[in-house]
Amino acid sequence: MHKILSATLLTLGLLSPAIPGAAQTLPAPQTLPAPQTLPTAQTQPANGALAAIRARGELSCGVNGALPGFAAPDAQGAMRGFDADFCRAVAAAVLGDAAKVRFVQIDTPEAGFAALGARRIDLLSRNTTFTYSRETAQPVAFAGITFFDGQGLLVGRDSGYASLRHLDGKRVCVTGIAGSTGREVVESEAARLGITITVIEAGGGTALLQALAAGRCEAASTDASQLAIRRVTELPNPDDFTLLREFLSREPLGLLVREGEEPLRQAVFWVVQAMLEADEFGVTSTNLVEMVQSNDPVLRRLIGMEDALGRNIGLDGDWSQRVLAQVGSYAEVFHRNLGAGSRFGLDRGPNDNWQRGGLMFPLPLR
Helix, strand or coil: CHHHHHHHHHCCCCCCCCCCCCCCCCCCCCCCCCCCCCCCCCCCCCCCHHHHHHHHCCEEEEECCCECCCEEECCCCCEECHHHHHHHHHHHHHHCCCCCEEEEECCCHHHHHHHHHCCCCCEEEEEEECCHHHHHHCCEEEEEEEEEECEEEEEECCCCCCCHHHHCCCEEEECCCCCCCHHHHHHHHHHHHCCCCEEEECCCCHHHHHHHHCCCCCEEEEEHHHHHHHHHHHCCCHHHEEECCCCCCCEEEEEEEECCCHHHHHHHHHHHHHHHHHHHCCCCCCCHHHHHCCCCHHHHHHCCCCCCCCHHHCCCCCHHHHHHHHCCCHHHHHHHHCCCCCCCCCCCHHHCEHHHCCCECCCCCC
């Protein structure tokens, strides 16, 4: 199982060197032909999340806020990143404007669950793994997977370590923050391999890589995407370290809403599916006007020109047009924040469309 997983996740391309990229900018909205007149959306309960968001005129979205590539402020203080753009996509669908988002920095997944339960945020888009315990024991509901990740290992390039097995008798640093499963994953895999390691809880974020650079441990372990990004952004000599070609866990990251808010959960889920389907059919923010003129029924349905896509989820008929015009397809979001259009240059790997060998499989919008 672990060998199969490693082979699959290897295609993430997280070992790719950082490459220069343009500043992250959202595509400019385009003027699109109006869709056909659609039936009035179903009435939401007075205390429903969708009604509350619309009354407020703003989506409150919890993000990491300190992880470049996923969510971090740019030089002007605007929140940028892969997770931040999914907040914008939901705002475009629900409120008509991708800019109507209030970003709330969430330090840990557990803090995000609490913020959702207390109604301090409407949506959590914070590199959070979809797990059984979180789905069943927390007051939250997952609303779609946006990124396939796995727990990885960062070591010194000249250390000679090529896998966890080579770390027998060595020290491995993990985050150790509340709600993190890093320690459990490392210890479980070490037990499976029959080796002995010393796990050091070094703290989250920058502290983890600082512990590795200072020699407190021989390896640092957390989500591979974080290791790849933080190696570039936080280590003074990033080329002195390398991400091993081994993954210790499956980490499907996704979006969450409060439990019991089914209309909002459905809206968020189908926003993700529309962005994935746009990726599959080559629809982008730059060719959307051309695609609107297409006679292809799949494309016309995707952009709300024929079917009442929003009728059953409390949205109007052109919500998908707004998402794609103002934020873009899944491919565009990945490209500008994590891929070749960013300084990280990550390959999509399992986050590519299923027809290109990835795991992203949009559910049909029909």
